[in-house]
Amino acid sequence: METLHIKPTEDVPEVILNQENEIFEISGMSLPEDVNSFYEPVLNWIKVYTRNPNPMTVFNFRFTYFNTATSKIILDILTILEEMVEAGHNVVVRWHFAERDQDMLEAGEEFSEMVEVPFELVTYKKK
């Protein structure tokens, strides 16, 4: 499947969806002017991927910031991953948060309560 790579800017995150190299990651800031149009190719890519996924999918969220409109999209992505789990695929979500970013940790905890997907909360040191 063709890799999707969106370069980050001050208001959109970096997105790398690469089936061959097993990289599934969204990282950085997310407050796009139009969340729907920004995330449409991302959601479409993931939906197509679920038809023929790898034996194991580790999906990484590494946000430094996201607005509330983005949180709705995150739930949409998690819901697709949940459907993969229900279909018997191996999926893990890794939710990365900067150390001492209590809000990002809590956001991860809340998302983990909302879907039945194995969830790992991973802290990293801020550069």
Added chain:
Amino acid sequence: MVIDNYNRTSDFLEFVYGFYKTMKANEIRLAYEGKISHQITKAFIALAEAQMAEDQEAIRVQRIIFHVMVECLQNVSRHADDDKPGDNVYSGNGIFMMSKDSNAYYVTTGNAILNEKIPALKNMIDKVNDLDSPMLKDFYMKQMREGRLSDKGGAGLGFIDIRRKTGSKLEYHFLPVTEKISFFMLTTAIPRTL
């Protein structure tokens, strides 16, 4: 004529000085009137970040102010109506202010809104203000699950999240402009002790 012009200029400059003193007295850090576009939103966020860093505000407080600004500015840019009669209701125009005192930062926005939209907006803010912390969490999750992203990209989550993150009630006021339109003002306090 020359004298007239001189007086007008000097009146204007006195007004500017009075305006400057008012801004200083109220510690208004940022003020803007006009179209609130996505570009403007990004510019303000950058400015506010620079100022808060200069004020040596706690990182968490900075983060919450950043968040409140994004949500409030995006609300205006998505929902502000026009204050002039006509078919083109949407304008994206408004005012934006960030101010502070010894206890808190204040993010304030104002924009025109069609009167018919007021009851739903008022209901939403009142509901959010009345809920306690666990109820806000439930409401946020419910809204995320059941709410739809509008074509304008709003998720109906902004007010809930602002209330959750700041712990403050959202203060608002509607001032009648014409029989069709009111001016909607919203202010949120972000305590400096967060």
